[in-house]
Amino acid sequence: MSDYSASPLLLQAEGLKLRFGGIIAADGIDLSLHEGEHLAIIGPNGAGKTTFLNICTGYLRPQGGSVRFENREITAQPPRQITRLGIARAFQIPQLFAEQTVLENMLLAVSVRERHWNPLRNLHAVPERREMEGLLELVGCSDVRDRVASELPEGKRKLADIAIALALKPRVLLMDEPTSGVASADKFDVMETLMNALRQAKVSSVFVEHDMEMVSRYATRVAVWAQGKIQTTGAPEVVLNDPDVVRNVIGG
């Protein structure tokens, strides 16, 4: 395993706690992410994986603990503020404007980033248009640039959603099952394109994943969630062969 512990620390969660009534979704989560890492989160349904992403991106407020990003406290800040600082989020269901073209979605995203969005202005005239076309090329979506988002095949929709996240110039991208809903024949191509784009853009990532082949191919490190706690973390080749992980997560 490549060791990233000497690389700059990006994200640091300490002692995160969150309950929903009687359900403990986070029970003392400690986790760090260093620059260059692509950390996979695995674990059974309901273990609290998405809750962790929601806390880190400000969608949920923890009842205990803290999240720091580049050594700055971001716990419970609004999602928009956290995005501006450099943590982007991609969802299981891509957050595209369905009736706009892929390029228009990109231009809207960059207009918001640059705070110059104006309904009276021609969207296509924004100065960052070339930059956005470059990002679409990076994620293999130049061919669908002028297609309406709702008409895209799922793989392209996911990649376009990633391009929008990259338009916000993040340092970290958090993803919830990045290829869910993509036809199995296309999953690896989509993930390969996505991870290459992240590496080229020098964006680190955390991704929740149920497909262990995807984890072993693309994660630099794996964290195993169980009932709101981290059961273990380590190199994919070690963690995915750990008998407890095989029994509780992979076998199940």
Ligand SMILES: Nc1ncnc2c1ncn2[C@@H]1O[C@H](COP(=O)(O)OP(=O)(O)OP(=O)(O)O)[C@@H](O)[C@H]1O
């Ligand atoms: N907003 C909420 N209100 C109430 N309960 C919630 C809420 N969000 C999550 N939970 C509960 O917290 C627990 C952890 O949920 P979470 O979605 O984080 O799990 P997960 O590991 O991502 O599961 P999956 O793999 O099925 O997506 C679950 O029991 C879930 O039902």
